[in-house]
Amino acid sequence: MAQAALPITHDTHGDHPAPSAGVTNTKLGMWVFLSSDCLFFGAFITTYLLYRNRNLAGPTPRSLYNIPFTSVTSFILLMSSLTMVLALAAIQRNDMRRFKVWVMATAVFGILFIGGQVFEFTEFYREGMSLRTNVSSSIFYVATGLHGLHVSVGIVWLMSLWGMAMQGKLGQRDAEAVEVSGLYWHFVDVVWIVIFAVVYLIP
Amino acid sequence: MSETTTELEPAHDHALLHGHSDLPMLPGEEHPHPSPFQYVMIAVILCVITGFEIAAYYLDKAVPESVLTAILVISAIAKFFIVIGWYMHLKTDRKIFRRLFMVGFVGSLILYTIVLLTLSGLADT
Amino acid sequence: MTAVPEVMPAPVESGGLDLFRRPKETSGFWSWFTTIDHKKIGILYGTTALIFFVIAGIEALLIRLQLAGPNGTVLTAGQYNAMFTMHGTTMVFLVGMPMAVAFGNYLIPIMIGARDVAFPRMNMFGFWVFLFGGLFIYSSLFTGIANMPNGGWFGYTPLTSTPMSAGYLPGRGPDFWVIGLIMLGIGSTTSAINFVVTILNMRAPGMTLMRMPVFVWMMLVVAFLTVFALPIVTAALIMVFFDRNYLTNFFVAQNGGDPLLYQHLFWLFGHPEVYILILPGMGIVSEILPVMSRKPLFGYSVVVFSGIAIGFMGWGVWAHHMFATGLGPVAISAFGLATMLIAVPTGVKIFNWLGTVWGGSVKLNVPMLFSLGFIAMFTLGGLSGVTHSIVPADTQQTDTYYVVAHFHYVLFGGLVFAILGGIVYWFPKVFGRMMNERLGKLSFWVLFVGFNLTFFPMHFLGLTGMPRRTYRYTEGLGWDTLNLVVTAGGFIIALATLLFVSNAVWSWKRGPIAPADPWDGRTLEWSIPSPTPEYNFAAIPKVEARDDFWHRKYTEDDQGRLVRLPAGGSGEDAAVDVSSIHLPSPSYFPLVLAAGLPVIGYAAVYKNPWLAIPGVLLLLFGMYGWAIEPGTAED
Numbered sequence: 011m012a013q014a015a016l017p018i019t020h021d022t023h024g025d026h027p028a029p030s031a032g033v034t035n036t037k038l039g040m041w042v043f044l045s046s047d048c049l050f051f052g053a054f055i056t057t058y059l060l061y062r063n064r065n066l067a068g069p070t071p072r073s074l075y076n077i078p079f080t081s082v083t084s085f086i087l088l089m090s091s092l093t094m095v096l097a098l099a100a101i102q103r104n105d106m107r108r109f110k111v112w113v114m115a116t117a118v119f120g121i122l123f124i125g126g127q128v129f130e131f132t133e134f135y136r137e138g139m140s141l142r143t144n145v146s147s148s149i150f151y152v153a154t155g156l157h158g159l160h161v162s163v164g165i166v167w168l169m170s171l172w173g174m175a176m177q178g179k180l181g182q183r184d185a186e187a188v189e190v191s192g193l194y195w196h197f198v199d200v201v202w203i204v205i206f207a208v209v210y211l212i213p
Numbered sequence: 214m215s216e217t218t219t220e221l222e223p224a225h226d227h228a229l230l231h232g233h234s235d236l237p238m239l240p241g242e243e244h245p246h247p248s249p250f251q252y253v254m255i256a257v258i259l260c261v262i263t264g265f266e267i268a269a270y271y272l273d274k275a276v277p278e279s280v281l282t283a284i285l286v287i288s289a290i291a292k293f294f295i296v297i298g299w300y301m302h303l304k305t306d307r308k309i310f311r312r313l314f315m316v317g318f319v320g321s322l323i324l325y326t327i328v329l330l331t332l333s334g335l336a337d338t
Numbered sequence: 339m340t341a342v343p344e345v346m347p348a349p350v351e352s353g354g355l356d357l358f359r360r361p362k363e364t365s366g367f368w369s370w371f372t373t374i375d376h377k378k379i380g381i382l383y384g385t386t387a388l389i390f391f392v393i394a395g396i397e398a399l400l401i402r403l404q405l406a407g408p409n410g411t412v413l414t415a416g417q418y419n420a421m422f423t424m425h426g427t428t429m430v431f432l433v434g435m436p437m438a439v440a441f442g443n444y445l446i447p448i449m450i451g452a453r454d455v456a457f458p459r460m461n462m463f464g465f466w467v468f469l470f471g472g473l474f475i476y477s478s479l480f481t482g483i484a485n486m487p488n489g490g491w492f493g494y495t496p497l498t499s500t501p502m503s504a505g506y507l508p509g510r511g512p513d514f515w516v517i518g519l520i521m522l523g524i525g526s527t528t529s530a531i532n533f534v535v536t537i538l539n540m541r542a543p544g545m546t547l548m549r550m551p552v553f554v555w556m557m558l559v560v561a562f563l564t565v566f567a568l569p570i571v572t573a574a575l576i577m578v579f580f581d582r583n584y585l586t587n588f589f590v591a592q593n594g595g596d597p598l599l600y601q602h603l604f605w606l607f608g609h610p611e612v613y614i615l616i617l618p619g620m621g622i623v624s625e626i627l628p629v630m631s632r633k634p635l636f637g638y639s640v641v642v643f644s645g646i647a648i649g650f651m652g653w654g655v656w657a658h659h660m661f662a663t664g665l666g667p668v669a670i671s672a673f674g675l676a677t678m679l680i681a682v683p684t685g686v687k688i689f690n691w692l693g694t695v696w697g698g699s700v701k702l703n704v705p706m707l708f709s710l711g712f713i714a715m716f717t718l719g720g721l722s723g724v725t726h727s728i729v730p731a732d733t734q735q736t737d738t739y740y741v742v743a744h745f746h747y748v749l750f751g752g753l754v755f756a757i758l759g760g761i762v763y764w765f766p767k768v769f770g771r772m773m774n775e776r777l778g779k780l781s782f783w784v785l786f787v788g789f790n791l792t793f794f795p796m797h798f799l800g801l802t803g804m805p806r807r808t809y810r811y812t813e814g815l816g817w818d819t820l821n822l823v824v825t826a827g828g829f830i831i832a833l834a835t836l837l838f839v840s841n842a843v844w845s846w847k848r849g850p851i852a853p854a855d856p857w858d859g860r861t862l863e864w865s866i867p868s869p870t871p872e873y874n875f876a877a878i879p880k881v882e883a884r885d886d887f888w889h890r891k892y893t894e895d896d897q898g899r900l901v902r903l904p905a906g907g908s909g910e911d912a913a914v915d916v917s918s919i920h921l922p923s924p925s926y927f928p929l930v931l932a933a934g935l936p937v938i939g940y941a942a943v944y945k946n947p948w949l950a951i952p953g954v955l956l957l958l959f960g961m962y963g964w965a966i967e968p969g970t971a972e973d
Contacts, residue, residue, distance in 0.1 A: 027878055030541040031309050033241035035456040039535045041310045045317030046527060046565040052321035053573030053603055056328055057588070064594045081267050088263060088292075092256040095300050099249045102237055141584055145594040148586035152577065166958075170965065186239050189302075196301045200293055207289030211270050213278050309538070317566060324653060328602045331657065331669045 040190045044197045051201050054153035058146075058209055066144035074134050075210055083126035084206045087161075090119035091199045094192045104182040110175050113188075116195065117168040120161055127158050150209065157205060160198045167191050244305040255299050262288050262295075360967070361924040364872060372924035374458035377870055379465050380444030381768065384761075386469055387436040388839070393476075394428035395835060397421045399828055402792075406825040408813035416484030416508060418809035424475075426491030427515065430615065431522045432472045434749065435564075437757050438618035439464070439529050442557045444768060446533060448863040448870060449551045451542025451879045456535035458922045459964065460528050466932030467525030474936045475518035478511055485509025487518075490807065492608065495589035495600040499581035510943055513582060516575045517939040523568040523575075524935070530564035533557055542862075544881035548642070551861045552635060555642045556621030559649040563610045563617075571607035574600055583945060598663060605656035613652040615749060616716075617645060619756030620687060623709045626763050627691055629857050630706040631698025632900075634885060637690045644683035644690075651680040661729050662736040670729050677727035681720065688717055704778035705857075708759025711786055715751025719744055722797065737807070740800025746793045758785075758838060765845065766852030770869035773845040781837035788830025795820040795827075860888040873919040923970050931960030 031038065062072070097112035131151065139147045171191060174180045180188075238245060247255065266288045269281055276284075298304040303311045361372040370378065401421050404410040413421060443461065447454055455461050478486045488511045489498035498515075500506040537558045541550070550558075577588040578600070587593035589600045628635045635641060657665055657673040665673070691713050700706065722744040726732045735741055758781075765773045804817050811817055855864040865887045866875060883889045892900045937953030940946075 027543050029539040030545070031307075031539045033307055033309060033539065035535050035539055037241055038309070038313075038539055039457060039531050041313045042531045042534050042565055043527075045314045046531075046569050048314075048317040049321045049324075049566055050569035050573055052325050053570050056325040057573075057577070057599060059329060060332060060596060060599060061594065066594050077267065077270060081263070085260070085263060088259055089256065091259075091296060091300050092252060095247075095252045096249055099246075099252065102239070102246075141580070142586050145587050148580065148588060152580060152586075156576070170962070182237075185237075189239055193301055196296055200296050200301075203289055203292045203296065207266065207285050211266060211285045212282050316562075320566060320653070324606060328599075328606065331665055332596065332598060332602065 034186060036190050037186065037193070040193050044193065047197065047201075051153075051157070051204075054149065054156065055204065055208055058149045058153055061145040061149050064145060066146060068143040068147070069134075069137060069139040070144060070146045071134070071139065071150040071209075072146070074137055074139055076130070076133070077210065079126070080130065080206070080210055083123050083130075084202060086119050086126070087123045087199055087202050090116045090123070091196050093119065094195050098185065098188050098192050101180070101182060101188050102185045106175060106181070109180075109188075110172060113168055113172045113175065117165050117172065120165040120168065120195075124158055124161055124165070127154065131155075153209065154205065157198070157201055160201070164191075164195045164198055167194065241307050241310070242302070242305060243307050246302055246305055247299055252300070255295060259292055259295060262292050361926060364924065369924065371929060372926055374454075374462045374922055374924055374928070375872060376443050376447050376455045376458065376461060377768070377872075377874075379461050380440050380442075382465050383436045383440035383443060383468070386465075386472070387433050387440060390428050390432040390436075390472060392835070392839075394425050394433060395832060397425040397428070399832060401425065402825040402828040404809060405811075405821050407822065408811055408815075408818055410810055413809060414484060415809045416488065419488035419507075419807075420483055420486035420511065422807055423487045423490050423511075423515070427475065427487060427519075428472075429749070430491055430611065431519065432468075432475075434615040434753055435522075435526055436468050437753075438557070438560060438615070439468075439526070441553070441618060441622065441757075441760055441764075442533055442560075443529075445764065445863060446536055446554055446557055447540070448767075448866065448874050449554050449861055450537065450540065450545050451862055451875060451881060452536065452540040453874050453878075453919070454922065455532050456540055457528075457532045459925050459928050461532055462925070463928035463932055464525045464529035464532065466929050467521055467528070467935060470932055470936045471518050471521035471525060474521060474939050475514050478509070478514040481509055481511075485511050487511040487515035489515065492604055493575075493578065494604075495578060495581070495597045496591065496595075499578045499589040499597075499600070501582055501585055513579070513943040516579045516582070517942050520572055520575050521935050521939060523572045526564050527568050530561040530568075533561035534565065537561070542875075542879050542881055544886075546881075548639065549881055549884045549886070551621075552624035552638065552641055552645070553618070553621035556617040556624070556645050559645050560614050560617045563614045563649055563652065567607040567610040567614065570603055574603035574607070579942070583942075598660070601660050601663065602656070605659045606653075608659065609656040610649075610652045612745075612748075613648055615753055617648065619712065619716075619753040620645065622756045622760040622763075623691065623712050625861065626705045626709045626759055627694045628885075629763075629859050630701045630703065630709070631695050632701075632858070633694055633698040634860075634888075635690070636693030636696075638884060641687055641690050644686045647683040648680065651676065651683070655680055658726060658732070661726075661732045674727050674729045678724065681724050681727075684720055688713060688720075704773070704775060704782060705759045705763035707779065707782045708755050708762065711782065712752055712755040712759065715747055715755060715789070719747025719749075719751055722747065735800060737805055738800035739796040739804045739806060742806055743793050743796035743800060746796070750793070751789060755785075758782075761842065763857070764863075765842070765849075766856045766868050767863055768869060769846050769849075770852055771845055771849030772852045772856060773849060774841050777837060777841040777844075781834050781841060784830060784837060785834035788827050788832075788834055791827030792824050792831055793827070795823050799824070855887075858891075860885040862887055865890070871916075873916060873921060876916055876919075920970055925964070925967060927960050927964040927967060930956060931964060934960060 029035070093112045093115040097109050097116060100106070100108035100112055134147075141148055141151050168191065171180065171188060266285055269276070269284045269288075272281070297314070303314065361368070363369045364373070364375070370382065373379065400413060401418065404412040404418055404421075443455070446452075475487065485508055487493075488507050488509070493512065493515060497506060498512040502508075502510070502513075537550070537554055547555075577586075580586040581588050581590065581595075587595040589595045589597045591597055624635055624641055654676045655673060657669060658677045661670060661673075691709075695710075722740070726735060726741075726744070762773050762778055765771070799817055799820050802816055804811065804815075811821075852868045854867050856868070857864070862879060862881070863870070865879065879886070891903055893903055895901050934953045934956030937956060938950050939953075941948075941950035941953060
């Protein structure tokens, strides 16, 4: 879906009149997509809530959580939202130097988060909880894994923005493209806020 | 946790630390977006809430489970709305975005709550 | 309203990736591969869906041959499973939904006064994903008919989620089904997002929401339903895929999973899906009836609001597909009541259509016949639908042919009738030629007779206990004669389809040249030449009323009689330099991007990670090419 709003998708329409909703197509389309994605993640969170208390053999995710570690990675993801808005503010004032710094910082925070997730998965697997150990472990891996996939798409997207900025192909006029990528990024962060509270913390 | 924020704050960046935003408005923006300074302040609030959540998690022996759950749910909701409101600009942008997103978000809450109720509680009666 | 600055594409020195020459042709064979013109994409969707319609029909005929008499021997049990699964899957995902998208693509921009949809390249991407998704599912045919998807179009777990090694369902069929449906979901979601944005944001000046044609309104509701329903089933399918291939236990009861969760997720998608299928048909009929009755639609706002109400309430009735699963009395009562309630807005619409025809000067031509057929057949299907909301009766009807009769009355008698009527109605606008009237009437009556012969006896078969999805029955159960009648009816439907398709093909080549406004239409699409020029509107129209084009043609005298205004009211004669209209240029990248998906799909089905690499590379290449390529090529 990310391709829907990669930068420079503004198609010209000759003398087409002003948009009837007063907004640009790209941003509107991104919000519709995010709204739709709520139901996607909602389904997995529901499944987790249904299966979390089933009494099952083998280690469950809740017996293995390393809350301090996950708190740090969650915190990193939360901070990446800050760097993302700072990147947007930078490109809005045509400060491309800061834009490059902040957008790269956002991508690096994303990579750190994914790294943490890989570490966590490996650790859990070593402690005897595989994908098929029990329904609780299955939904844990699938739900957080799909979130990780969303983060990875976001990282590729941010890196592309950074690459285009390095080549001088990105400027103040593309601020909206950055905003749209930011919407995606923040949404992924928001989903993690919910997952962290519901999946990790709630007893 | 919140000590880490200091190193992330753009302390070297005095030009950006002024109050209200003077950024050029983007399409669909109704009121000005927050300034970088406000963005950082929002991040501080988010960090405080996160710290509170984790602290509450370690207090699980001291407080009843239902209170803990309530604290965590409220904190998550607060963070959720802060991020979508200020970082995703739903507070300042045109209402159409807010409405579109809320349809999906509130809709999924209602639908999945019914699914969970039907699958767990109601079936046993 | 704040003016939005026109965002111009960056002046990129090279036209994006230089691997391809930027396609510029807008006619000829190859232009169909690179076009991003919403009209051509609409035609592509329509013809592809029509081909799948014929395929699904052949599958249905095979089923009917097998069931024509007791102890049928045409198909084996495994082949029969594959046939009814593929028939259902094809009709829902490869005929019903894309047909609606075909109409939406072609008509939405010219009904709201736009030059194109909001995301032209994404539009073409959606078509390629639909085509590749369909071919992907059907490519399972090469593993043998019985190994095609064979778990029903609903793919109930744990039947579909049991690993292949356990030997429940042979072959990789359910995997093809799962991956194919996820792909089709991506395609429909992109096209739905496109429609939402187009309708909300691309209307001509003066085209307020409450001036939009009802068809556009219904497509807006459908687009929202699609956007919110598809992610749910995608999530469920992902879990089924893990169950089958990685031995998880999401839906395996003995290991802690919950098969009912799948049913909830599936029908949470599946019931809105029913409205995704039928609402476009209601929209088409709401366009045809006023024109052919020469009266405005009776109660426009009521029709619109009941369409929206159906869209909302469609989310509250999913569990009526699950009454037999033991939901508990509270849930059953709530969902039963909701199901009764949803009949109200539907009934309101039926009365509105009748009110439209009532007292009009009715032209009983082919589109009108199909529309009236729609009302009659849909009402019958709706009535048998209400009987399902009476839970004790539903328990008796569940999994019998009564249910098959019900949903064929709403989806074939409803949707397919509306689609065929819509094809005849807009054929002149799309191809510039009229369809043959006599052949059209003949095909309608043959279809009408064949349809009722096929599906009406199924009510009785179901009530006397004949179960669905069972490949054989023994003689002496009282089902023999009726089944023979049903099979004969099926072949009459096939004959009608043949008549209709040959009429379309013949008219496309030889039909009389159509004027711009052959039916004395009411909406904007009739104000432009037939066939629609590439730029749609030479000058973007200024809309002043609902049924704007009608009011440009007619006024009323003091007795309320219609008086034709002198010609020249339409904007067509305004001298506009058409060559100055810039349309987005064709592109290869939607095709490249979409081509990556089936490659990844095969990698998933055959669990071959190496195969995924070219797929991912294609995706990345397509995305970057797409992102870098400017919307409009420099001349």
